[in-house]
Amino acid sequence: MEKSFDNGSPLFSVRQLSVALPAGMDRQFAVENLSFDLAAGEILCIIGESGSGKSVTAHAAMGLLPRALQITKGEIVLRGQNLLTQSPETLRQLQGRTIAIIFQDPLSALNPLMTIGAQIIEVMESHNVGDAPSRRQKMLSLLDEVGLPEPERMQHQYPFRLSGGQRQRVMIAMALTLDPDVLIADEPTTALDVTTQAQILKLIRELQQRKAMSVMFITHDFGVVEEIADRVIVMEKGKMVESGPAQRVLRHPQHPYSRKLIAAVPRLQQQARTRNALSPQVLEVKALCKTYRSDSGWFSRSREVTALNKVSFSLKKGETLGIVGESGSGKSSLGRVLLKLLPADSGEAIFDGRDILPMSESAFRPLRRWIQMVFQDPFASLNPRHTIGTILSAGPLALGGMSQTEVKRKAQQLLSLVGLEPSAWERYPHEFSGGQRQRVGIARALMFDPVLLVADESVSALDVSIQAQVLALLKEVQEKTQVAMIFITHDLRVASQVCDEIAVLYKGEIVEQGTPQAVFQQPKHAYTAQLVASIPGEASAIAS
Template identity: 55%
Template sequence: MMSQRLLSVENLTIALPSAGDRVNAVEGLSFNLNPGEILCIVGESGSGKSMTASAIMGLLPDAGVKVQSGRILFRGEDLLQMSDERFRTIRGSRIGMIFQEPMTALNPVMQVGDQIEEVLEAHGIPKADRPGRVLSLLNAVGLPEPAALARRYPFRLSGGQRQRVVIAMALALEPEILIADEPTTALDVTTQAQILELIRGIQRSQGMGVIFITHDFGVVADIADRVAVMQHGRIVEIGPAREVLDQPADAYTQSLIRAVPQFREKPLPPSPEAEPVVRVRGLNKTYVTQGGFFTPVREFKALDDISFDIRRGETVGLVGESGSGKSTAGRCLVRLIDPNGGSIEYKNTDLAKLSRSQLRPFRSKIQIVFQDPYASLNPRHTVGQSIMAGPLAHGIDAKTARERMNRLLIRVGLDEAAADRFPHEFSGGQRQRIGIARALAVEPDLLVADEAVSALDVSVQAQVLELLRDIREEFQLAMLFITHDLRIASQLCHRVLVLHKGRVVESGETTSVFRNPRDSYTRSLIDAVPGREWHHSPGGDSTTRSFA
């Protein structure tokens, strides 16, 4: 039985440097990987899932992170006790790895063909064989025109193509184990679906064992044979994928699965008011790159004739993949970007035509919440200063501003003491709440949420969505909700607009658009959503399942 196992991790404990907020990154971890199976390790950020992968590959960061105890047996041989030389012959050739960020995993100043050849060279493949191997590898990962592509530099490839190159490198020596650390997290959904299919296909044809690390239960449902759920460095549940997904035994697993957003079946009740808060007509934005003496002027149409209305208490979703122009649209609305044409009508004023100074009094009416909870707060200002800056800029006296700030802090689920602390003392979810409080402090009529929950773990995501939904009802706020995640859009939005290459390809009431997409692009987006076939709690009422 032992010889059957490809890899077995036994009682692995990895200590963190003493300054960390917990003693061990990973504690008492044990699991096996059999040939020809895909084991998914799922968990939220900080659960120790990536640390586990790094330990197997011998890539633990130097600074104070040490393996305290345990064994990692690869075909009966302990990787942790192995000499560096012996490990090198295994790493890359018998255990391959794919990283999350394909751009940083490739050397930017080296042609991709040469990078793959380097892997072959490192493991002693004769020089004459290398170019042929490179081409067949690029072919195997489904890249078009391998010969031409091998001579390109990474920056000329799309994200999905780069990830395919990284996979080709990992597969170059036909490893027995492939470790994939969030390989699709940085990719668009349609690309993600293709990459998942590719990994699954190669795994089947070569009979590799795959350890697939992810935070997305949808991906797990699509790809996993077995699942290990991690929390605080421990495995809380491990078992066949179907069992864990459909009948989770552990309370934490249950809460995670409950937090995974699902498509809503019934439409939200429409907003009663007929008069829109903003009326956007024919919005255009073209980026022009300046030409030099020898380079022609290049134009890129980020937004092409976008029109929509948003009423009080209504949320309009703007969905699309990266580069579709959805963020540009949001930023045009708050005039962080000046549109080239079209109108943004607010209370009979066209905001698109106003100059910067004329716009100042209207700034408070349209507010924005950003994606990155770490970059969106000034690290040198206390939370109180950040929230009060808006009201003070609009001439509200300090006492009123302070009262308003205290009220909002409590409203978004923090306490008044938070005002005197700095952003780095808060978690991502808490920072996002602060960002929401800052936007609400100037009493806007319209809130633009630009991927406001995309950077958060699912359980935190659910809580922040709940907060957004509550304040929408409480303040009768109009909201433009920008996201790449159709499931989240369907949870929160009354209506959606599907953006593709700067154009609205489809719009309408959310549930009917997602159930009967008329446009082929919308359909491909919906088909690519991970975990679509996975219907958990089959007897339960999935229509009303929400974030509670």
């Protein structure tokens, strides 16, 4: 049953907002004539493709727009105050206490030189909330609420020591520290596995109901929209093309663009992919082990965390192995060990007939071009001082064999395939949205024509239409080149569509392995069953 809200006195309003883009961009405005209201206790989801203006709207409300983006007209009103006309001092008092944001990219938003506990406490200190003991207790409570293990230990960790999903949970804890009236959630569950995602959505709902908190929820996951939204706004190229109650928009979309987005929503695939039993083996992993060890200090004990424990699997040419599991289960560690970005403790990884794990860097370097990775965090993996053209062309030019003209032609073809304009060649990573940066990462990996591609959450930051396009691209590339792929993901729906085999990783061990249909439709392990049950929106088909 849909909620009813008093739209006569909204808590938060955006009125005729227009934000201009710098000259030379693909359009004049990032956001154009956008208007909507947010009532107390309402959850409003803003949906649109990457670059549609969703995050620009959120950053404008928080007073965090970069200088390159100029607000040309409009108002953003919170409890009767136009935020666009407030002094920096007034905005600082409102930020965190009255209005807070969960950023899309946690690694660039967290201070790398401060522990996560200190960063959460800093929010309370800057607003003079509580004393030292109460702040510490609140911080530990928040870490526990967002599902981070062992808060007493976790508070002393630095952001770089956490997985992508764990960093996102820290961001959520920071935003909820002062129980704000308006919470802007900019893709808050993008990096989270399905079980943690369900936990975070439940937490946000509980806080919203307890405090009549309003939530502006930016997402590209229609499963999340199905779970949490009261109302929906659909944005295309900076303009609102449709709005209304969530069930009406999801079940009976009026605008062609809305129908296109909903049609691209991934579903659990019911049929198995065709496999070639005669394909040669590309990779065989045997009893792979990796343990992280922290040295003891003056006031701390040494600690060991098992990331991989006797992991074994094989992969044939042209096939895709999906690695699924919760954040911190060892998925990304597996990818980094196979690319020799991390040393393994023991085990074998046979590639091209040779065990690559004991190889020196100089011995492995000739093979490196054939094993490529699409990283989970596109902002951290792209050099901020290089243009996209330099990022795509530097590696192939260094290896030789292609002229600069040939490299540029190939790079621009790949940019087009992953849905980016030719003008991207001259731009820098910070000029793109999170989803667009991920597309650059995929194009960079494909520049080398790899034999083995490790895709670490390669489509998690993408909206559903671009996600479908990139998955189709990966499938097309795989059919043409017969590249073998290790597809690391927390989205079981996507895994079921692109993977020939699924390995479920839990606390560093493979607890279940088989075809997607066998694993997801008839799970044998309790952990796998929990993952399937946590898929957002899967219980009721959208636009049925």
